[in-house]
Amino acid sequence: MVIKYGGNAMKSPELRRAVAAEIAALRDQYLPVVVHGGGPFIERELTARGLSSEFRNGLRVTPPQLMDVVEMALCALNKRLSQEVRGAVGLMGRDSELLRAEVLDPALGRVGRVTGVNAGLLRTLLGAGITPVLGCVAVGPDGEALNINADTAAGAVAGALGEGIIFLTDVDGVYRHYPDPESRAAQLSRAEVEEGIAAGWIAGGMIPKVRAALDALDLGAPFATVASGMTAGVLAAAVRGEAGTRITP
Ligand SMILES: Nc1ncnc2c1ncn2[C@@H]1O[C@H](COP(=O)(O)OP(=O)(O)O)[C@@H](O)[C@H]1O
Numbered sequence: 001m002v003i004k005y006g007g008n009a010m011k012s013p014e015l016r017r018a019v020a021a022e023i024a025a026l027r028d029q030y031l032p033v034v035v036h037g038g039g040p041f042i043e044r045e046l047t048a049r050g051l052s053s054e055f056r057n058g059l060r061v062t063p064p065q066l067m068d069v070v071e072m073a074l075c076a077l078n079k080r081l082s083q084e085v086r087g088a089v090g091l092m093g094r095d096s097e098l099l100r101a102e103v104l105d106p107a108l109g110r111v112g113r114v115t116g117v118n119a120g121l122l123r124t125l126l127g128a129g130i131t132p133v134l135g136c137v138a139v140g141p142d143g144e145a146l147n148i149n150a151d152t153a154a155g156a157v158a159g160a161l162g163e164g165i166i167f168l169t170d171v172d173g174v175y176r177h178y179p180d181p182e183s184r185a186a187q188l189s190r191a192e193v194e195e196g197i198a199a200g201w202i203a204g205g206m207i208p209k210v211r212a213a214l215d216a217l218d219l220g221a222p223f224a225t226v227a228s229g230m231t232a233g234v235l236a237a238a239v240r241g242e243a244g245t246r247i248t249p
């Protein structure tokens with residue numbers, strides 16, 4: 001299964017250690033692949049350099065000089081995460097063309113649209129008992145880096161592997177009345193997701209998550225769930241359908 005680990009749910013080392021232990025515990029039953037983001041870590045690196053960025057439709061506008069900082073921040077985080085998860089190997093999407101992409105829209109700079117996943121290499125690693133931890137920087141046709149939203153990257157990996165996906169974030173799932181956790185939807189159909197986006201109750205960073213979930217389901221992923229990476233035992237519960245919001249076709 002694919003676990004998308006979002007930057008907002010990895011702010012403290014304690015949280016990361018708890019999630020890392022849960023991922024390692026899954027290895028007895030499942031073959032986990034971790035795809036991670038790291039928005040807050042990118043922000044910190046940009047700020048330290050006196051740089052800033054803007055988002056359009058949830059995507060960071062990434063001119064080439066910002067791309068260098070994004071890649072550096074995500075590479076450093078990738079090493080930290082892969083060392084925290086027992087039996088993991090950290091890789092970026094650029095390694096062995098694990099993630100191939102093309103420029104999505106020149107107006108967004110080095111932001112990519114995924115065109116291919118090296119699923120063979122991921123399966124080889126899984127077959128050898130290794131847990132791949134994958135950072136969301138892809139290789140473009142020119143061999144240079146492209147910045148991929150981590151939800152999109154994770155959805156593409158789940159689709160390519162035909163595996164289920166759990167998006168770990170900083171809320172318990174998709175709320176019908178954000179920010180009221182009591183309003184968490186246990187399940188949402190495609191039609192409900194589209195209605196939520198159109199009506200505005202699914203907004204901001206939740207939009208790429210639900211869209212990536214639907215894309216993964218379209219490509220054959222057996223399930224796609226959004227759940228909290230801040231709650232103990234969440235992965236096992238989400239697999240059983242007892243935590244988070246399951247997106248259904
Ligand atoms: N309907 C909703 N239910 C829950 N969260 C929502 C909803 N609409 C928007 N959000 C926002 O989406 C955020 C999660 O996305 P994001 O910040 O991109 O997280 P991550 O770093 O894990 O990818 C939540 O913290 C919340 O602010």
Ligand SMILES: CC(=O)N[C@@H](CCC(=O)OP(=O)(O)O)C(=O)O
Nearest residue numbers: 007037038039059060148149150
């Ligand atoms: C194109 C684009 O927006 N890329 C994201 C990649 C990181 C990410 O998605 O991190 P989270 O999962 O923590 O949000 C960015 O630059 O922030």
